[in-house]
Amino acid sequence: xxxxxxxxxxxxxxxxxxxxxxxxxxxxxxxxxxxxxxxxxxxxxxxxxxxxxxxxxxxxxxxxxxxxxxxxxxxxxxxxxxxxxxxxxxxxxxxxxxx
Numbered sequence: 001x002x003x004x005x006x007x008x009x010x011x012x013x014x015x016x017x018x019x020x021x022x023x024x025x026x027x028x029x030x031x032x033x034x035x036x037x038x039x040x041x042x043x044x045x046x047x048x049x050x051x052x053x054x055x056x057x058x059x060x061x062x063x064x065x066x067x068x069x070x071x072x073x074x075x076x077x078x079x080x081x082x083x084x085x086x087x088x089x090x091x092x093x094x095x096x097x098x099x
Contacts, residue, residue: 004029004050006072012050021045031055031074038063053078054098060084065091074098 002014004027012027018041021028027050028042035056042051043063050072051064059079064070070092075085076099085099 006050018042023047026050028052043067061088064088067092070095072096072098 002016004012004014006012013025014027014029015021015025016029018030018039021041024047025045026047028045028048029052030039031052032055035053035058037060038053038058040063042048043066046067047069048067049069051067051070052074054074055077057079058075059081061075061080061084064073065088071094073088073092073095075097080099085097089097
C-alpha cells in the first residue's frame with residue numbers, strides 16, 4: 001500500500017491508477033497520464049481528499065463537484081479556461097486548488 005504525506009504530516013492512502021481505486025483510497029495521482037478528460041470512475045470516489053491531475057490535456061472540470069470531501073486539487077498544466085476554474089471554485093469553496 002502506498003501513502004501520500006502532506007506538509008502537515010497528514011497521511012493519505014494513495015492510488016496511482018484507476019484499477020487501484022477502492023473505498024480506502026483518499027488520494028489519487030493521475031499526473032502525466034495524457035488524459036483529455038477526467039475519468040468518470042473518479043466521480044464515484046466521494047471519499048477522495050487529494051486529487052492530482054496536473055500535466056494532462058483536461059479542459060472540462062464538470063463532475064468534480066461530486067467530490068465533496070476533496071481538500072486538495074492539483075490541475076496545473078492542463079487546458080482549463082478561467083471560466084471553468086471559477087465555476088469549480090464556487091462549487092468546491094473549501095478545496096485548495098493549484099492551477
